[in-house]
Amino acid sequence: MEISRDQIKQAVIEAGSSDEGFFHFPENENGLYLQQDPDEYADFVHYMATQLPPSKFSLDIGIASGGQTKFLRDYYQVEKTIVLDIGLHEAFVHWERIKPTVNTNLVLELIMDSHSKEARKALLPYQGQIDFTFIDGDHSYKGLMQDIELAKEIVKKDCIFVFHDTGAVPDCVRVFKELEKDPDFEMLANFDTRFGISVWKYLAVNGPKTGLRKKISKLLS
Ligand SMILES: C[S@@+](CC[C@H](N)C(=O)[O-])C[C@H]1O[C@@H](n2cnc3c(N)ncnc32)[C@H](O)[C@@H]1O
Structure with a gap:
């Protein structure tokens, strides 16, 4: 029987947040330290699992803790995963415990700045292979754009891009608005109860730098 959205929401709450005051559900000492809104995240996970x-x-x-990476993969099948995080978040201490429980083949773990040359060099061998990316790192306009450009270099056509906070953090909202106008991106779903989790299909791959890509390249050069 297919899992319901409400069952997923219950599982989110049981998994625990990283800060009850902010996320409005309790921490669980041996839990996942999620940084998500239970309603919004349950809608998103249910969408991924069923659609x-x-x-x-x-x-x-x-x-951060890797809790979101784990939770999603308990419902949405992901064969292989690369994770990239600078490792400075206070919840990162939980990653070593959570890592072995993630239902995926963790092929590469990059604990470094996603904007570093080293990160790009480590990722380039996977060019054309990535079909799903969840981006929730640097929340500045420039930082998020750089992460998008980095991911674009290694994704395959029709890759699913997911962004967190595209309804709440002003710089991420700005990126969201630009993606809406970008012909390379098609929005598939937008869960916007609190933080905003948007799901997009990337229609181009390694193509000519048109529109937004040109603008970003100019901005970053
Ligand atoms: C909001 S938290 C991620 C929350 C997590 N996705 C979740 O849903 O529970 C942002 C994470 O991005 C990482 N981060 C921020 N800037 C980064 C950068 N330049 N390179 C790599 N990781 C970065 C932080 O260390 C932190 O772990």
Whole structure:
């Protein structure tokens, strides 16, 4: 029987947040330290589990505790995963405990700045392989744009891009508005109860730098 959205919401609450005061559900000492809104995240996970085909190879940028990386993969099948995080978040201490429980083949763990040359060099061998990326790292406009550009270099056509906070953090909202106008991105779903989790299909791959890509390249040069 298919899992319901309400069952997923209950599981989110049981998994625990990283800060009850902010996320409005309790921490669980041996839990996942999620940084999500239970309603919004349950809607998102249920959508992934029921509406999208499984992923063969994914990239998560910004994992904090790794709880979100684990939770999603308990409901949405992801064969292989690369994680990338600078490792400075206070919840990162939980990653070592959570890591072995993630239902995926963790092929690469990059604990470094996603904007570093080293991160790009480590990811380039996976060019054309990534079909799903969850981006929740640097929340500045420039930082998020850089993460998008980095991911674009290694994704395959029709890769699913997911962004967190595209309804709440002003710089992420700005990126969201630009993506809406970008012909390379098609929005598939937007869960916007509190923080905003938007799901997009990337229609181009390694193509000419048109529109937004040109603008970003100019901005970053
Ligand atoms: C909001 S938290 C991620 C929360 C997590 N996705 C969740 O849902 O529970 C943002 C994460 O991005 C990481 N981060 C921020 N800037 C980064 C950068 N330049 N490179 C790599 N990781 C970065 C932080 O260390 C933190 O772990």
